[in-house]
Amino acid sequence: MQDPYQFFSLNKQSDWDKGLYYNLHMISGGLGLHQTEKYGIHKVIQPEEMDGPQNPLDFAVGQNGKLFVMDERAVIWSYDAENQYTEQLFRQGHDLFKASAVLAASKDTLYIADPNSERRIAAYSVSNSQQVWAAQEWQGKPLYPLAIVSDSQKRLYTVIPLDMIIGMNGNEEVPEGGRLGIVQWGSGGDVIRVYQHDSLRLEQATAAADLLKRYYTAVNAVGAVYLFDTESKLVISFDEDGTLAVQFSIAPKGTYAGLSIDTNNNIYIGDSRYVGPDEEDERFILKYGQQGEFQAKVSGFRGRTDKLLLGPRDWMYVLDGLTGEITLLELQPRTMELEETSLTEGIYFSHALDTRSTETEWHRVQLEALIPDETQVRLYYYTSDRNEEWLDGNFTDLSAYLKEPIIPLRDKLKATRDLWSEPITNPRDALLMNATGRYLWLKLEVVGSERRTPVLTRLRVYFPRKSLISYLPSIYQEQQDESRFLERFLALFGSYFQDMEEKIDHISKYFDPNAVHGQYLTWLGTWLAVHEDESWGEEKLRQLIKQAPELYKLRGTRQGLLRMLHIYTGAEPYIIEYFQMKQMQEKSELRELLSRLYGDNPYCFCVMLPQECVQTDKQRLIIESIINDQKPAFTEGKLTLLQPWMYMDMHSYMGINTFLSEPTLLTLDQKSSMPYNTVLIDLERDKRMDIHTRLGLDSELE
Known part of the structure; x- marks a missing residue:
């Protein structure tokens, strides 16, 4: 050694x-x-993969990441990307809206805004495509929605011109200095609030149709509303109460589209420039902080962005309007650079x-x-x-x-x-x-x-x-190249002996159930003849091993069985033995009931446990095996699970699985209630005036 x-x-x-x-x-x-999380491509959804939409123009993200896609025929499809299942919601020729519409979704509601249709804004149920509410005008003027977005509370935000006139050509236009704003609609179609600011005024008169695809809006998790003007490259945000929060301009030149906000209030804006087939694609999604400071380019995606949305778990959805591809980006761990x-x-x-x-x-x-x-x-x-x-x-x-x-x-x-x-x-x-x-x-x-x-x-x-070389003759210990090699070679065995001696010195830690886990805990259990089963779990097995010496002393006794069952189930079991009901057996009116519940064998006992302690058949078998292992010789144990409700002449025990409480009112809604002594039906009191007389049920007029 x-x-x-x-x-x-x-x-x-x-x-x-x-x-x-x-x-x-x-x-x-x-x-x-x-490491940090950065966006990387999870999936690219091609139009042909969705098997339905032709040249997708717009989309929205619904509950659980379901996509609602509108194609050039104004047909809307529901697409489950995970299961690759497509379902048509609005068929061709419905005349409800046109291909100029824009979409938004929240939970079970799909919102469609189209300035060129009769219903300028409409909410539809996803389950049956039925209209929930619609709006055609605001403050006596026709609505002209330019962009929409919805939040998790099913509130809709629409960008509209607040000042609009009919031009000389009979078309709608916004005059010089005309205001734009964001109207917030409630879940029932009522106007809640209008967000506006002087920076959203137009410098010159503009046809309303020329404002389409110019504005994008988004809302964050706490109700702050954002608007992006792609022409002036201005980003403006409002707090939930309508006050101006942040206003900044993005610096890079180019053409941009799309706006979205993640759960950390970071702002994402897409690049919608056209890139030729021979040009290098340098189009990235730009990331800004909540105060407008530029942070980075989303390097995990290169390509055209015509619409940008964030869905559940901050997954990002990007639509390329030219190819119809929808790219799904997910946050992936990325190692940071030195x-x-x-x-x-x-x-x-x-x-x-x-x-x-x-x-x-x-x-x-x-x-x-x-x-x-x-x-x-x-x-x-x-x-x-x-x-x-x-x-x-x-x-x-x-x-x-x-x-x-x-x-x-x-x-x-x-x-x-x-x-x-x-x-x-x-x-x-x-x-x-x-x-x-x-x-x-x-x-x-x-x-x-x-x-x-x-x-x-x-x-x-x-x-x-x-080194082990010190145990060899002195000629092998001379400082020569050969001895250096021999020393390194013997070091392999020296390391092995050293590790082995170290394990032997610390072998006692493997005998402590509080210090070991996994296979070592199972191995330690075999020393005490403890049968390990995966349904026990490490913590229960550890307690069993620690208490095993004392439990062996109590084996075959009532106390030992109670402790074993308590370790496994975590609940206090109840044991009924024959001698406890012997006197009641003498009464003829109880003998049959007690025999049915507990048996009439003096060598048989009943173990009762709450139903929640036995979730699977395997757990029941383990409990029954514990009873058989721990019961006294020549006796039989019967397992009974206590149901959490009251049955007469069955295993109903006051204070254990049956409780009586004070009577309470039956609440119909937040404003109405019914006293507990109200009679809901009394068929025996039929055909009497002023006492529960119901025509067609217990009374007739001749």
Whole structure:
């Protein structure tokens, strides 16, 4: 047996925090790369895949992500993308609206706004396509809806001209300085509020038809309303009470369409420019913060955007009006890049590991980590008998220098590049070669992929160096290249013996039911002849193992059976034995009832449990097996489940599964109630005046 090794261990956040890390943080009990959620393509829905819509022009997202798609014939289809099921809602030739309509949806209601039809705004039930409400005018003037959106409360928001006149050509137009606003409609079609601001006035007279496809609107989860003017590139938002909240202009030149708000109040605007077949597609969805600050381009999607919506779980739906494709984007984990290198990696510098003994020969390093494919961990080390090193022309405390957050990472890497050893890649268990000195510093490079990151849970560094070569004759210990190879070769066996001795030293932890889980807990149960079943669960099995010695003493007794059943079910069982009802058996009027409920066998007992303790047949079999294992010899146990209602002459027990409460009023709605003593029907009092006389039921007129 070798002398025990000493080691430094980094396995808790407090250990890792003694060093300094870049683009790394503690996740799932370990150290990993920073990750964020970014949009990536989940699915591209082609028109032919929907098997119905021809050249889709508009769409809306309904409950559970169901799509409502309108094609160039003004036919609307319902499409379930997950199950690829298409159903027609409005057939061709319905004359309710035209292809110029725009759609919105909320729960079981579909909203359709069309300035070129008789019903300018209408709400329809998704289940039967019946109209719920409709509106043709507002304040005595015809409605001219330009954009619509609905919220989760089934309120509709429509962008309309507030000032509109009939021009010389007989068409509707908005005069110079005319106002635009957002009208909020309730679930029943009543106007609740109008959002307006001077920045929404038109600088010159404009035909109403020229305003189509110019405005987009959106609403967030708390009722704030947004409007985007694609011509002036102005974004304006109102709080729920109608006050102006934010107003900003987007800087990039180009043509834009679509507006949507996520649950974090980030603003998304699409790019609708035309790109030729030979041009590189640089059209991205732009992301802005809630105050209008530009954040990023949604790099997970490139293409044309004619309508942009956010559905459940912040899934994003993008319509390309030219191809009719609807692209579904989902939030996917993305590894963040290290700012200094623009790579998906992180850097960790440890504090100085001090042995307090000069010329210490460091032995090996062990790393416990989850390292997915296409990722890796590279470990560098440096040892010295002094804490100060020559850096940038000065003697500098290396630990303080590496841990100083003000010094840029780029400068640290440049100043220390000649100190570090050659990298050890994925050092599950590696020797530290030529590592002699009182102090040891580690540098870890954690390299991730686009979506995955290594997670470092524990790092151990052992010292001093002790090799099995010391047990060989002196000729094998000479410092030659051959002996170095032999030393490394024997280190494989030394590591094996060391790990084995360490497990033996800590073998006692495997005998503690509070410290083990999984297969070790099952194995520990076999020592006590505990039959493990998946329906027990770890916590119940742990309690059974802990109480097993005491339970074996009580086996075959009433108390032992009660404790076993309580451990498994979590409920207090009730046991009825023959002697408890022996005196009642002597009464003839009760003998038959008691025999039917509990039996008349003096060696039979009844175990009663609440019905919710037995959800499956398998649980019932386990409970019955517990009763058979724990019952006294030559006896029989009968399991009875107590139903949560009252039955006469059955297992109904006051205070256990049957309760009597004070009478209460029957509430018909929030304003009306019926006293508990009201007679609802009394057929015996028929044909009497002033007493429940009902024509056609218990009374007739001749």
